[in-house]
Amino acid sequence: MTIELDVERAARGFTLKQYVICWNGIVWREALRFLHQRERFVSALVRPLVWLFIFAAGFRQVLGVSIIPPYQTYVLYEEYITPGLMAMIQLFNGMQSSLTMVYDRETGTMRTLLVSPFPRWFLLTSKLMAGTLVSVLQVYAYLLIAWFWEVQAPPVGYLTVLPALILSGLMLGALGMLISSVIKQLENFSGVMNFVIFPMFFASSALYPLWRVKESSPLLYYVCEFNPFTHATEVIRFALYGEVTWSSLAVVCGCTIVFMVGAIIAYDPARGMLARRGGPGGAT
Amino acid sequence: MNALGRNETQALEVVHVSHRYGARKALDDVSLAVAPSSFTVLLGLNGAGKSTLFSLITRLYGTRSGTIRIFGHDVSREPGAALRLLGVVFQSRALDLDLSVMQNLTYHASLHGIGRPEAASQAAFALARTGLTERARDTVRNLSGGQMRRVEIARALLHRPRLLLLDEPTVGLDINARAEILDHVRRLLTEQNIGVLWATHLIDEVAPGDDVAVLHLGRVLAHGPVTEVVAASGEPDIRTAFAKLTRASAAEPTGKAA
Structure with a gap:
């Protein structure tokens, strides 16, 4: 084959089928990595179960939850915090994939992805979707165990919650991706824990209904209302009972777009911060 | 010249x-x-x-x-x-250590829009040329430094x-x-x-x-x-x-x- 032919072929761009091949490849790699990192799966599962088995059991007596939508009767505290824990699994997963991205950037596998001739927005979106699918699998594994613990949603809820999980997974993954473009080094992940995961989780409706928060601190109530994680939790909570909360859904959709666009800009070679910060892993 | x-x-x-x-x-x-x-x-x-x-x-x-x-x-x-x-071999190692040699190569092929059947034959050819055919199913972690480099070169050439x-x-x-x-x-x-x-x-x-x-x-x-x-x-x-x-x-x- 001559050089001229190859050069011409390269200029023709990719077909839709090739985009599908690329997307499949990225998702397949994420799935393989997930299968190989069994500890990651186990710890992703143990974390919410500790909250469910221990924290919720202990708090059940302290915090009675009155009837608020979507619940039609009094619910046990375990049942109340389950949507929050589902969102927490996705929050951790989103931040963990951002951690892998920083790590990948340092070892070079991220560069392998970014040197692909496909458009960068496509590569990053595919990667985000791959991470989201992994997080959805983790959530269903949790739901299965919760079922045996007698935290059970209406059967149809297990189906209606799927689109909600995909959406919230995308939002939290996009947030992680955005953060990954800003943190420079691996060690800073503990900073992400302290400054992103904990505040987002605690200042939300995951562990307590917001009307109770309002009683004790109106300021904290507003913080919770502005927290996208609250809305992700509520979208999941309603979907689990076959209902929709439109306001939260709008917030989650909006945040997903904003975070994603932000991440794409941050990873854009012409505008992004990668170049200004001294390159990947500080290499020159 | x-x-x-x-x-x-x-x-x-x-x-x-x-x-x-x-x-x-x-x-x-x-x-x-x-x-x-x-x-x-x-x-x-x-x-x-x-x-x-x-x-x-x-x-x-x-x-x-x-x-x-x-x-x-x-x-x-x-x-x-x-x-x-363009094919690139970066200075830092850029292979997935937990994945097999073949999996690494097919992943890279997909990043260039090359589907499974073609990727598999290309990869087999590339491995034969580098003398790594019998390591195709091995996890990358088990290769020596020189072998990893050769896999990276094979990978960089996969999309011709x-x-x-x-x-x-x-x-x-x-x-x-x-x-x-x-x-x-x-x-x-x-x-x-x-x-x-x-x-x-x-x-x-x-x-x-x-x-x-x-x-x-x-x-x-x-x-x-x-x-x-x-x-x-x-x-x-x-x-x-x-x-x-x-x-x-x-x-x-x-x-x-x-």
């Missing part, structure tokens, strides 16, 4: 490229070219700006001043077309690029593995007609028939066939020529922060 004299499209053209990280200037008006099917050594000490140049060529970040073209395709304006003709960039590919390898990798890439060049840009700080990796670009503190001090660069310096060989060039540059008052 390369066709630098003819008005032919170069495999790689870097034209007046500068880059700074904040206040520090990493590349200062760098220009160089790699002819199709030629072996060009980018020679420079650590911190010369080799990796920065590679990051710009691979579009990890955008070129702010100057132009980079791969077979005439501007990397900033037609990144897709440019990157399809016309230009191959290698950033210090022999770093961390023992003498035998180093010679083997160098031989391997030189053989590929003649077999497959690809242009190679080989970045290194090891002068003994330069062969008399190569082209060379001497990069020092972000500037190109000399560029051309090795024989010409050596002759122009008035030194007997490339080692002393390199030493003389870099020394002269250090003595020059450039007003740059060290």
Whole structure:
């Protein structure tokens, strides 16, 4: 084959089928990595179960939850915090994939992805979707165990919650991706824990209904209302009972777009911060 | 022999490229070219700006001043077309250690829009050429450093690029593995007609028939066939020529922060 032919072929761009091949490849790699990192799966599962088995059991007596939508009767505290824990699994997963991205950037596998001739927005979106699918699998594994613990949603809820999980997974993954473009080094992940995961989780409706928060601190109530994680939790909570909360859904959709666009800009070679910060892993 | 004299499209053209990280200037008006099917050594000490140049060529970040073209395709304006003709071996290891050799290769193929059946046959061919056929199902973690490098080279060639960039590919390898990798890439060049840009700080990796670009503190001090660069310096060989060039540059008052 001559050089001229190859050069011409390269200029023709990719077909839709090739985009599908690329997307499949990225998702397949994420799935393989997930299968190989069994500890990651186990710890992703143990974390919410500790909250469910221990924290919720202990708090059940302290915090009675009155009837608020979507619940039609009094619910046990375990049942109340389950949507929050589902969102927490996705929050951790989103931040963990951002951690892998920083790590990948340092070892070079991220560069392998970014040197692909496909458009960068496509590569990053595919990667985000791959991470989201992994997080959805983790959530269903949790739901299965919760079922045996007698935290059970209406059967149809297990189906209606799927689109909600995909959406919230995308939002939290996009947030992680955005953060990954800003943190420079691996060690800073503990900073992400302290400054992103904990505040987002605690200042939300995951562990307590917001009307109770309002009683004790109106300021904290507003913080919770502005927290996208609250809305992700509520979208999941309603979907689990076959209902929709439109306001939260709008917030989650909006945040997903904003975070994603932000991440794409941050990873854009012409505008992004990668170049200004001294390159990947500080290499020159 | 390369066709630098003819008005032919170069495999790689870097034209007046500068880059700074904040206040520090990493590349200062760098220009160089790699002819199709030629072996060009980018020679420079650590911190010369080799990796920065590679990051710009691979579009990890955008070129702010100057132009980079791969077979005439501007990397900033037609990144897709440019990157399809490019294969890269990065300095840091870029394989998934938990995945098998074959899985790594098919993943890379998909990043270039190459589907399973074609990827599998291409990968089998690439592995046969590198003598790693029997390791295809092994996890990358179990390979030696030299073998990993060979897998990375096989991977970089999987989509049949016309230009191959290698950033210090022999770093961390023992003498035998180093010679083997160098031989391997030189053989590929003649077999497959690809242009190679080989970045290194090891002068003994330069062969008399190569082209060379001497990069020092972000500037190109000399560029051309090795024989010409050596002759122009008035030194007997490339080692002393390199030493003389870099020394002269250090003595020059450039007003740059060290």
